[in-house]
Amino acid sequence: MKKILAISSGGGHWVQLLRLRSAFEGCDVVYATVQSSYAEQVSGSRFYQFTDATRWSRWALLKMVFQVCLIVVRERPEVVISTGAAPGVVALRVGKLLGAKTVWLDSVANVEQVSLSGLRVRGFADLWLTQWEHLATDEGPRYEGGVL
Template identity: 40%
Template sequence: MIGKKMLKNKVLALSSPGGHWVQLCRLIPAFKASDVVYACTYNKASELSDDDGYYVIGDISRDSIHRFFSVTAGIVKILKKEKPTVIITTGALPGLITIFLGRLFGIKTIWLDSIANSEKISMSGVIASYLAHNCFTQWESLAGERIKFIGRVI
């Protein structure tokens, strides 16, 4: 493009630990053309290089909802500092909070429901289907009007 700067997407890739993180890491090759920063509820994982930007976020679940404000404040700090153009999350509640905040900040959002949810979409996934710009399931039988199936990451 002559006279215009090509803008590179800045991606915030965020998840809860365990299987959510494993699934997010399976997407790393898809991010190679973007500037990516990662966030999870535990210390930097071995899947990432020393050069990868990484944030530890507060953990929260239905059983620890009292942490809502502190977790939300931490995510807002990341969004303000990093200014991502896209948020992608594999869940769970920290990802849902980030999707909501991303919408408030005008950021494109993607929710990928966990492959572990093979019989029904997770509660967070159902809520995300109303909030996220794009919402995906990894099970074809669970796809619908707001939640699409385009394949599995595992």
């Protein structure tokens, strides 16, 4: 059974990640996000909560990076998938270093341009997707249809 780490920030990123659950059927899925209350939405799956942080809160960001690194190292997923933002960037980078396949699905909210986080993962995401056809380029992200 393939082990997947599905990780995102809270709010809309989390909602979008949950909408992908049917794609994970038959896999051992580990979820990670910023709100402990989200655990009940994925009952029956392993769940991790980490510090919520942005690039403007340096200390919280450092704590989040450490926590996400520990999750990835502890779980050793075969696939890391994220809908954003900063925690997904960290998880994809560490996952890639450990040999995982990496998937980044840029937020559906990014209608006019890809996200800053998406730009940061393009060099090490095995699959970088956008949900907006007009944002797809030869260098990435790819458009394979709107899933949300």
